[in-house]
Amino acid sequence: MKIRDDKSKRKLLAVFAHPDDESFICGGTLAKYAAMGVEITLVSATRGEMGRRMGNPPYVNRETMPAIREQELNKACEALGIERLIFFDIRDKMVEFYDYELLVNRIAALMEEIRPDVVLTFHEVFGGHPDHCAIGKATTDAFRRASQPSSLYYISFGDAMEAPESFGYAKKDIVKIDIRHHLEAKLAAFRAHRCQTEMDKWVWEPDRKVLARFGQAEYFIAANTPVGGTKDDLF
Amino acid sequence: MIKITKLGLDAAFRAFIAQELYVHSEATSYLFVRNFKVQLEEAFIAGEGPYRIALKFDGQGWLRMEALTHFEETAEGRLLLAGYDDLGRMNVALHLGKEPFPE
Numbered sequence: 001m002k003i004r005d006d007k008s009k010r011k012l013l014a015v016f017a018h019p020d021d022e023s024f025i026c027g028g029t030l031a032k033y034a035a036m037g038v039e040i041t042l043v044s045a046t047r048g049e050m051g052r053r054m055g056n057p058p059y060v061n062r063e064t065m066p067a068i069r070e071q072e073l074n075k076a077c078e079a080l081g082i083e084r085l086i087f088f089d090i091r092d093k094m095v096e097f098y099d100y101e102l103l104v105n106r107i108a109a110l111m112e113e114i115r116p117d118v119v120l121t122f123h124e125v126f127g128g129h130p131d132h133c134a135i136g137k138a139t140t141d142a143f144r145r146a147s148q149p150s151s152l153y154y155i156s157f158g159d160a161m162e163a164p165e166s167f168g169y170a171k172k173d174i175v176k177i178d179i180r181h182h183l184e185a186k187l188a189a190f191r192a193h194r195c196q197t198e199m200d201k202w203v204w205e206p207d208r209k210v211l212a213r214f215g216q217a218e219y220f221i222a223a224n225t226p227v228g229g230t231k232d233d234l235f
Numbered sequence: 236m237i238k239i240t241k242l243g244l245d246a247a248f249r250a251f252i253a254q255e256l257y258v259h260s261e262a263t264s265y266l267f268v269r270n271f272k273v274q275l276e277e278a279f280i281a282g283e284g285p286y287r288i289a290l291k292f293d294g295q296g297w298l299r300m301e302a303l304t305h306f307e308e309t310a311e312g313r314l315l316l317a318g319y320d321d322l323g324r325m326n327v328a329l330h331l332g333k334e335p336f337p338e
Contacts, residue, residue, distance in 0.1 A: 050261075050267065052263070052264065052324045052325050052326075053323065053324055053325075054317075054319060054323050054324065054325050055323050056322050056323030057323055058236070058305075058317075058319045058323040058325070061236055061307065061315050061317055061325075061328070062259065062261070062315070062317070062325070062328045062330065063309070063313070063315060063330065063336065063337075066337075091338065093267075198323065199322040199323055199324065
């Protein structure tokens with residue numbers, strides 16, 4: 001960790017597509033930096049209102065889903081220590097059909113306002129879902145236009161980036177964040193997204209068993225030459 | 236939402252017959268339509284649960300769905316139908332409203 005002598009807080013902006021992306025994919029990392037005093041802003045482009053998981057037994061329908069998932073995301077943010085949550089109000093599954101210039105401008109305006117040290121988003125090819133790829137591409141373009149002195153990282157799934165070569169990256173592009181001390185917060189965030197996790201029995205087993213199933217690290221791909229940071233730190 | 240009964244659902248459909256209404260319909264992750272505006276003529280319910288539903292509209296139109304299990308008449312006057320699997324996942328949805336659904 002670099003020692004910073006300025007008074008301003010370190011800031012992280014995460015631009016994702018759906019409620020739960022922040023928790024399921026990189027919740028440990030967000031909890032870790034929040035605990036270290038980093039000011040985190042999360043953008044969720046949609047409210048995940050087209051999700052198919054409705055609770056088990058179901059307590060959600062398509063029309064009640066946006067409000068319920070917003071509420072559950074708020075709880076997850078609380079568990080992780082995310083201070084500010086912004087929705088772009090784009091319909092779930094429709095991000096790639098949203099006015100692209102407008103989307104880039106909205107993200108760029110946020111970057112201008114927040115001046116984050118670190119930006120996280122999805123990789124535009126390896127995002128795994130059309131909404132993920134679309135928000136990742138727009139965030140990457142906004143980042144390039146903003147040309148601020150900050151670092152852009154793509155989030156990744158599980159430990160796939162232990163072998164970055166198969167994705168066209170090298171080990172030097174990968175930052176591995178140790179999240180061992182933040183698994184409880186990650187678990188609380190998983191459970192906050194109740195309608196999405198309720199059918200997964202393992203999430204609701206005794207804490208000790210669930211925590212043992214979580215990975216010990218989360219991996220990030222450096223999209224530019226990071227401003228700060230090392231192999232194990234985003235800042 | 237409550238489990239579909241033919242009597243209950245049939246009564247709920249009746250409130251929408253011979254009227255202009257907005258439809259939301261979806262099947263798993265593959266397709267959804269939202270706020271199609273149609274004039275409903277007849278609504279059919281078949282099966283013993285899960286149920287098959289067919290809506291006849293605009294003189295020559297059909298919308299047919301299956302695997303519906305639950306329904307609800309909301310305070311806003313909407314009729315919501317859904318088909319859930321045994322893990323609570325929604326396979327299909329069919330919503331009727333006299334006003335457009337939120338975009």
